[in-house]
Amino acid sequence: xxxxxxxxxxxxxxxxxxxxxxxxxxxxxxxxxxxxxxxxxxxxxxxxxxxxxxxxxxxxxxxxxxxxxxxxxxxxxxxxxxxxxxxxxxxxxxxxxxxxxxxxxxxxxxxxxxxxxxxxxxxxxxxxxxxxxxxxxxx
Amino acid sequence: xxxxxxxxxxxxxxxxxxxxxxxxxxxxxxxxxxxxxxxxxxxxxxxxxxxxxxxxxxxxxxxxxxxxxxxxxxxxxxxxxxxxxxxxxxxxxxxxxxxxxxxxxxxxxxxxxxxxxxxxxxxxxxxxxxxxxxxxxxxxxxxxxxxxxxxxxxxxxxxxxxxxxxxxxxxxxxxxxxxxxxxxxxxxxxxxxxxxxxxxxxxxxxxxxxxxxxxxxxxxxxxxxxxxxxxxxxxxxxxxxxxxxxxxxxxxxxxxxxxxxxxxxxxxxxxxxxxxxxxxxxxxxxxxxxxxxxxxxxxxxxxxxxxxxxxxxxxxxxxxxxxxxxxxxxxxxxxxxxxxxxxxxxxxxxxxxxxxxxxxxxxxxxxxxxxxxxxxxxxxxxxxxxxxxxxxxxxxxxxxxxxxxxxxxxxxxxxxxxxxx
Numbered sequence: 001x002x003x004x005x006x007x008x009x010x011x012x013x014x015x016x017x018x019x020x021x022x023x024x025x026x027x028x029x030x031x032x033x034x035x036x037x038x039x040x041x042x043x044x045x046x047x048x049x050x051x052x053x054x055x056x057x058x059x060x061x062x063x064x065x066x067x068x069x070x071x072x073x074x075x076x077x078x079x080x081x082x083x084x085x086x087x088x089x090x091x092x093x094x095x096x097x098x099x100x101x102x103x104x105x106x107x108x109x110x111x112x113x114x115x116x117x118x119x120x121x122x123x124x125x126x127x128x129x130x131x132x133x134x135x136x137x138x139x
Numbered sequence: 140x141x142x143x144x145x146x147x148x149x150x151x152x153x154x155x156x157x158x159x160x161x162x163x164x165x166x167x168x169x170x171x172x173x174x175x176x177x178x179x180x181x182x183x184x185x186x187x188x189x190x191x192x193x194x195x196x197x198x199x200x201x202x203x204x205x206x207x208x209x210x211x212x213x214x215x216x217x218x219x220x221x222x223x224x225x226x227x228x229x230x231x232x233x234x235x236x237x238x239x240x241x242x243x244x245x246x247x248x249x250x251x252x253x254x255x256x257x258x259x260x261x262x263x264x265x266x267x268x269x270x271x272x273x274x275x276x277x278x279x280x281x282x283x284x285x286x287x288x289x290x291x292x293x294x295x296x297x298x299x300x301x302x303x304x305x306x307x308x309x310x311x312x313x314x315x316x317x318x319x320x321x322x323x324x325x326x327x328x329x330x331x332x333x334x335x336x337x338x339x340x341x342x343x344x345x346x347x348x349x350x351x352x353x354x355x356x357x358x359x360x361x362x363x364x365x366x367x368x369x370x371x372x373x374x375x376x377x378x379x380x381x382x383x384x385x386x387x388x389x390x391x392x393x394x395x396x397x398x399x400x401x402x403x404x405x406x407x408x409x410x411x412x413x414x415x416x417x418x419x420x421x422x423x424x425x426x427x428x429x430x431x432x433x434x435x436x437x438x439x440x441x442x443x444x445x446x447x448x449x450x451x452x453x454x455x456x457x458x459x460x461x462x463x464x465x466x467x468x469x470x471x472x473x474x475x476x477x478x479x480x481x482x483x484x485x486x487x488x489x490x491x492x493x494x495x496x497x498x499x500x501x502x503x504x505x506x507x508x509x510x511x512x513x514x515x516x517x518x519x520x521x522x523x524x525x526x527x528x529x530x531x532x533x534x535x536x537x538x539x540x541x542x543x544x545x546x547x548x549x550x551x552x553x554x555x556x557x558x559x560x
Contacts, residue, residue, distance in 0.1 A: 010173055025384070030524075030525040034194060040528045042429070042527045042528055043528075060384075062354065062355065062384040064278050064380075064381070065188050065277055065278050065296050065297055065300070066191060066193070066297050067296065068297045068298055069193050069297040069298060070193060072196040072197065073196040073197065075196070076194075076195060077194070077195075077196075089173050089174060089175075091174060091299075092294075094170065094173045095166070095296040095297075095298060095299050098166055098169050098170065098173075099200060102162060102165060103162070103199075104199070
């Protein structure tokens with residue numbers, strides 16, 4: 001069944017792809033290999049999954065302040081998620097995408113949704129981000 | 140933009156102080172909008188984590204700012220880099236990597252940052268003072284500056300820290316504001332032996348445990364029956380900033396904003412309470428170890444960077460001993476601490492033990508491990524937390540004494556007695 005939730009645009013853009021969901025925050029530094037787009041935090045539920053090209057749905061980043069730099073590398077290398085959806089704005093991921101846009105013209109589209117809507121995404125198989133921040137998804 | 144900018148902010152945004160400052164102000168202002176922050180505020184110092192070389196992006200960003208003529212407008216110290224600038228040839232660091240990492244180091248110095256290259260800037264003259272508004276990067280340093288010193292910084296991402304330094308401005312939000320500095324979660328230590336609470340190895344473990352519980356919230360630790368040293372608090376903060384995103388913690392009776400439980404919570408009731416027993420501490424200690432075997436190819440100390448006090452404490456423990464030929468022993472530290480230790484004659488006995496010192500960087504930021512390293516042993520929660528993912532090696536956590544015994548024996552040895560209650 002298709003559903004639509006309203007999100008807040010953090011970094012504008014559109015994207016569509018398979019959903020990679022976890023309700024565990026993810027540190028990109030030590031948690032994301034920007035050479036391959038793989039989640040490499042071996043303590044994280046998404047460990048081993050390839051996030052490149054997918055709609056990554058995580059509540060937030062965490063841990064090291066180097067998270068932003070890793071996402072920037074991935075954005076430039078083409079190994080970043082196609083878009084990132086967080087529960088509320090995440091400054092660390094937002095900063096990476098803003099720099100990717102301002103300095104390199106390669107943003108990672110980013111939308112923040114409410115905590116309730118975030119949980120709705122747990123069962124999503126595919127999702128599409130629209131320019132207005134809305135997220136359409138289905139199981 | 141929805142953030143209200145002053146005339147001087149607008150001038151920066153219009154490029155009146157050059158294109159570097161313009162770019163930095165644009166990023167700072169957009170970040171204020173992301174957080175829904177109404178105004179910007181001044182900072183008087185910065186600590187820059189962005190100099191770690193991660194790839195083309197981190198280097199290109201730094202060189203772009205330098206090419207655009209950016210200059211920091213507040214005293215700004217540099218965190219660890221991706222390279223031991225003068226010593227990297229002693230390690231299996233690829234020369235092409237070293238060339239890029241050094242280019243990035245040069246770019247940050249061109250921006251006017253002080254090349255202290257350490258993740259423990261709070262143990263140098265760049266230490267801020269109580270109440271000082273600063274923009275710090277590096278998770279352990281952020282937590283230490285806020286918690287142990289009582290300086291005020293948000294948790295700055297890489298690249299935003301340098302933008303703050305280039306403009307002297309940050310979003311007026313979060314931990315910069317006194318009203319946001321009160322505790323949220325209570326962590327009660329119950330039935331933990333006082334002797335264990337005096338042990339250095341207790342603090343990284345407690346940090347790991349508290350960070351996992353608190354995540355990005357502000358924990359208040361009650362019941363610490365000890366007077367922790369600066370290095371113990373350093374280990375505590377580093378641990379909380381790995382398993383969680385703790386940017387500020389209070390320890391009742393120890394840290395400056397927590398003379399009492401009530402003060403730590405600013406009069407509010409705890410939103411959540413965690414009771415921590417000896418069993419919980421033991422479980423947290425086990426979580427920091429991933430290896431199931433006893434082989435160990437590398438013992439690594441010094442995350443955050445080893446201090447002069449830690450060098451002094453280590454030396455007597457190494458006297459007359461020598462590491463096993465199959466187990467390397469490494470200490471990561473800053474140029475400043477290494478020079479102090481050298482001048483005090485502390486490095487000779489360490490080198491006689493067979494240990495090597497590396498400065499400016501660490502095992503997580505410089506590709507310095509031998510390819511045969513499958514298991515790393517450490518006394519650091521940070522090394523323990525990140526080694527499996529970043530270095531693809533198994534890890535064993537132990538006390539400093541465990542690390543030494545293991546290096547001598549060439550296999551992992553841990554003394555459980557302190558943890559048995």
